Amino acid sequence: MSKHILRSVAVIAIVIMSFMAVGYLPAANKPKEVNIAIIAISVMEEPWNTALIQSLERVKKDKPDGLDVKWDVVAENVFPPDAERVLNGIAKTGKYDIIWAHSTYADAVEKLAPKYPEILWVFAGSGNKGLGGNAYWVDSFVHESAYLLGIIAGMMTETNTIGAVAAYPYPNVNSPVNAYLEGARSVNKATKIKMTYIDSWFDPPKAKEATLAQIAAGADFIYAERFGPFEACKEKGKYAFGHFVDQNSLAPDVVVSSTIALWDNDIKYIINAWWDHVTQGMPYNAPKERIYYLMADGGSDIAPYHSLGKKIPQPVKDEVDKAHQAIKDGKLNIKMNEAKVSSQ
Numbered sequence: 243m244s245k246h247i248l249r250s251v252a253v254i255a256i257v258i259m260s261f262m263a264v265g266y267l268p269a270a271n272k273p274k275e276v277n278i279a280i281i282a283i284s285v286m287e288e289p290w291n292t293a294l295i296q297s298l299e300r301v302k303k304d305k306p307d308g309l310d311v312k313w314d315v316v317a318e319n320v321f322p323p324d325a326e327r328v329l330n331g332i333a334k335t336g337k338y339d340i341i342w343a344h345s346t347y348a349d350a351v352e353k354l355a356p357k358y359p360e361i362l363w364v365f366a367g368s369g370n371k372g373l374g375g376n377a378y379w380v381d382s383f384v385h386e387s388a389y390l391l392g393i394i395a396g397m398m399t400e401t402n403t404i405g406a407v408a409a410y411p412y413p414n415v416n417s418p419v420n421a422y423l424e425g426a427r428s429v430n431k432a433t434k435i436k437m438t439y440i441d442s443w444f445d446p447p448k449a450k451e452a453t454l455a456q457i458a459a460g461a462d463f464i465y466a467e468r469f470g471p472f473e474a475c476k477e478k479g480k481y482a483f484g485h486f487v488d489q490n491s492l493a494p495d496v497v498v499s500s501t502i503a504l505w506d507n508d509i510k511y512i513i514n515a516w517w518d519h520v521t522q523g524m525p526y527n528a529p530k531e532r533i534y535y536l537m538a539d540g541g542s543d544i545a546p547y548h549s550l551g552k553k554i555p556q557p558v559k560d561e562v563d564k565a566h567q568a569i570k571d572g573k574l575n576i577k578m579n580e581a582k583v584s585s586q
Contacts, residue, residue, distance in 0.1 A: 289486035297505035372530030392425025405461030
């Protein structure tokens with residue numbers, strides 16, 4: 243072999259080793275897809291989970307970093323005591339680049355993330371703690387959206403009594419309900435609220451009964467943080483608001499609007515962190531604080547009024563639009579009040 247050929251081979255080898263040292267991958271070798279495993283604490287039909295899937299579908303169309311975004315819902319109804327076993331089983335398959343544990347799973351992730359350092363781990367919602375490294379804490383807040391829905395309720399109530407039916411008195415649950423009441427009182431100081439926690443993530447019959455009791459006590463606009471209230475409102479001719487996703491299709495004559503949780507930016511943040519790690523060798527460096535985006539940053543919104551728009555007086559729509567724009571412009575700051583809500 244000639245000296246020139248040997249010299250060329252040596253140069254190529256040095257270049258390849260340099261690329262490897264900095265984690266650079268030639269374009270031909272860069273990943274074409276990212277595979278995400280999802281576990282959830284409740285059924286996927288619950289809005290908390292549905293909102294994530296809807297956001298994934300939008301992100302997939304955007305093809306971040308040119309990737310085909312794929313996901314599998316591997317397990318539902320996984321309660322925290324069983325999460326470590328389930329998550330470890332998923333990690334051992336080696337099929338997934340990102341494991342998205344969509345609830346209060348920080349304790350399980352804390353034990354597993356160091357064992358699987360190449361996997362990017364995600365956990366979501368309140369009741370968690372920051373871990374750093376390859377474990378990312380994300381969240382989605384809809385309190386600003388709930389405030390806007392409260393304006394509708396406060397201006398349109400005929401009894402000065404509104405209602406809310408929710409799961410547990412957790413911070414992420416309390417915050418939108420408190421904002422809903424605050425929005426109502428911003429336009430109607432006499433507004434009172436009937437509040438029921440059903441102590442379940444999914445119990446539509448119990449939520450329906452709670453709603454019927456609230457309506458009997460005078461509530462005429464119900465914030466449905468769980469499934470169940472829509473049927474009661476339909477039976478009694480009352481209105482409701484959906485939670486986390488546009489739920490009008492479930493009860494078109496009942497659901498005036500809904501808060502919309504947009505996980506899109508959270509998902510893109512996570513995928514970009516994974517991409518930088520696998521293509522550039524950048525260490526995972528999750529912040530200890532949770533990652534979230536507010537309304538001004540595209541983190542939430544409200545659903546259209548659909549056919550019920552004709553039932554909403556124009557002054558009410560104008561008041562909502564004014565507050566909506568003020569929130570987006572940073573002129574109206576809706577604080578997160580995570581305190582338990584009590585009936586009045």
